[in-house]
Amino acid sequence: MKNIIILAFVLLLFCIIVCVDIPKPVKGDVNCDRRVTITDLVILHRHVELGDKMKCPGNADMNRDGVIDVLDLVKLQRHLAGLE
Secondary structure, three states, X not given: OHHHHXXXXXXXXXXXXXXXXXOOOOOOOOOOOOOOOHXXXXXXXXXXXXXXXXXXXXXXXXXXXXXXXXXXXXXHHHHHOOOO
């Protein structure tokens, strides 16, 4: 009986890992809606200037330097303008 429970647990864990679609982070999507829009730019601006919180701060580091700052804001602006 113990082996059956262990096997069932392993199969359940496998199914969770394989069957569940875990979305990849979208660089610039700071509000976690899976899209990069002007809304993300406003939220990032408010974070940089006022310290407001973001839902997905990991997506805010546009230049991947480990710091969320005005350089990320400029990079997101350029991305939205189609320049990058």
